[in-house]
Amino acid sequence: MTTTTDTDTAVRTLHRVFPADQILTDAGSLERYSHDDAEWAEYTAPLAVVLAQSTDDVARVVRWAGEHGVRVVPRGAGTGLSGGANAFPGSVVVSLERMNRVLEVNTDERYAVTQAGVINDALRAEVAKSGLWYPPDPASSAISTIGGNAATNAGGICCVKYGVTRDYVLGLTVVLADGEVVTLGRKTAKGVAGYDLTGLLVGSEGTLGVITEVTVKLLPLSGRDERAVIGFFPSLEAAGTAVAEISRAGIIPAALELIDHTCLVAVDEWQHLGLPGDVDTLLLCRIDERGAAGDELADRVESIFTAAGGTDVERATDPDEITRLFLARRLAYPALERLGPVLTEDICVPRKAVPTMLARIQETTRRHDVTIANIAHAGDGNLHPLIITPVGDEAAKARAKEAFDTIVADCLDLGGTVTGEHGVGLLKLPGLRAELGERVLAMHAAVKNALDPQATLNPGKAF
């Protein structure tokens, strides 16, 4: 670690490397760039923020950092929920938000090459112009970047059928810890030339290299007929039964989302959607097989919903109507944030264990005297218990942290993983230790040390 005088000197030298309009050092900016959406995790103002405009800019920051013993925290849009982009003493944040150009859309091979700072929805819109589709759809798709999605291996709503970010990343341009730039992966449909370093970098949360460009695989935009089926259930158990039955029937929906009572009430109190009274849990299903085959699958989902005790079962094929039915899902998070600071959990359990896990979360609510609302990618067993505390209530915040730990422990007990799609960052470090064990963590440390021997890149995150 360098001394304060050293770092002051270092920041002065940074001004020799970049023009003034690419460096932020004012207190407001340093605060704004000091953490991502995981404010519950530790953070400190960085020494400076560099607004990179090219891969070469990133390489220059990293080389400069290496020379001055400064650590680099890469940052996309700062929408992470685990603290992966939180700054710490003696660090500089390199923001890739200005690297927001889609460089190539190749319709013959169905791929796109994009700079890391392109917003997920913007990429989706851009490739749609060429009749192509980029499936991974994290709930943050309107505000998160492809680079951040790749660094955290982001999931989303349609993953249950279409897979996560890693499944779509064919290749990367990466700035390594010594400031050298490499191209990893390929643009061909298949390839097994060497280790899967592309896949290793995806989800490594900026600890092995800074991702500056991403080559993503695309699917044809056409060929899917979307239908939504929704149903209200009298209990979490009844909804859980429906989820299990859909899986057992061999139906793979394009989305299968669960919204619990606490969440529904928060949305309804805010937006007055006129939800049916006396309901507990909402399931939202999307089926996108084409034609009569898809209609038949949707019929089966309706039957399963009804048999499991679902009421007010509705069906839609019109895009606007589907959007309306999924409205409660989209509004859930902002509706809950109105009630106070939200600590977002992200666990994934075996599908069959979803009802048990939800029951344990209810028990945790009682035991720790906290409010927990649940949104779940139920078809994946990926639950997001959202722990809400009143503004300024420090005692409640402490209880929320205890509840967070209890949920992680319960998840591991049921054979789950401590993070389904948000990443480890800082918040899940204790849980990860319990999940992986010392030997596998030592493998992580060995790989990290092999690719970043000076620990320049985002040290202390991800494992």
Next chain:
Amino acid sequence: MTTTTDTDTAVRTLHRVFPADQILTDAGSLERYSHDDAEWAEYTAPLAVVLAQSTDDVARVVRWAGEHGVRVVPRGAGTGLSGGANAFPGSVVVSLERMNRVLEVNTDERYAVTQAGVINDALRAEVAKSGLWYPPDPASSAISTIGGNAATNAGGICCVKYGVTRDYVLGLTVVLADGEVVTLGRKTAKGVAGYDLTGLLVGSEGTLGVITEVTVKLLPLSGRDERAVIGFFPSLEAAGTAVAEISRAGIIPAALELIDHTCLVAVDEWQHLGLPGDVDTLLLCRIDERGAAGDELADRVESIFTAAGGTDVERATDPDEITRLFLARRLAYPALERLGPVLTEDICVPRKAVPTMLARIQETTRRHDVTIANIAHAGDGNLHPLIITPVGDEAAKARAKEAFDTIVADCLDLGGTVTGEHGVGLLKLPGLRAELGERVLAMHAAVKNALDPQATLNPGKAF
């Protein structure tokens, strides 16, 4: 490197670790286990072969090897085509063929846990009993093992739609270079806990750890209606046009295979299939969408085939009829092997470059005076030029090796990769160097050194 006396002593000590029926040291066995199906690559008889029966057996071999300075070559069924399982001086082969039990099939979560030595088709048959499907289908599926498939990230015929082995490996049990056993990955549908070490081990060709158990993701067996469409084309170019048009139309077939004239003639001369006269190239397409939507896609494939100059276009929905139509594909390799030793290429180029690459291969045939037949996973741009030499003709063998190098160079020139699905092994080491460059190879070496500092596991392979 240990001396001869040392290794003799070492092999004697091996008999203290394993009972006699798990160690092979006779000349016949040593020869049989000294190479995989890439006889063109270098190999030497190993010191001994250990027939492992458990993960613990593998751990004991690796620990013993580390203590005696012996190298370990892991081996599944020895069906590899790049020399990844070829033995070298001072090595011991550990065969996992006896570890052939499927340990668990979980219908709720749709995964199976299998020992590494289970044959691909045997796993497929086992999970089918539970209504589940394991898609990856290398041409060697009747004889290759899941462990070998994972170690090489094997592809196959249905990858064009369903992905390769890595896309289905959720978790692994691995013996590390120091003989410790770790469990990597997960059994949940999603998970981002730590680096993707599972994906790193898949395709690492036994150089980072020995895979002893594999947890694979499964799909529902039902929900697909298979149809085959075949067509004969007057030229490679015409067939290439049809392939490009299918891609451009946004159709993703479940298989799209190309068989060239040399291959067709070899099959017909052997099996007298009564192929239509005056044809050059055969395309085989499989469409598996359900119901009318699938029928419509098959109609479009037929139209595309005909528009591109295809003749004798045939269609089948009956499973036996589909099998008959795909017969020429299945018989291609054995039909060619009747003509002499076959040097199998495995390159992958952008789909659009398939006709150009095939034209360059024809040019290579002339320039190097060799016989080359082509089978291709055309929908992926993955070509298998098969270079055939007369038995015992050493001059022809030398020309074949030159042709091999020319094809690799042409593939790189067209933006392709030197190995689409067979792996690097030994045969593709020069091509890999050209493809990846020194810095990315240095990353490989750093990762290898981090996880296997004594270079105990299959050194000299894969990169």
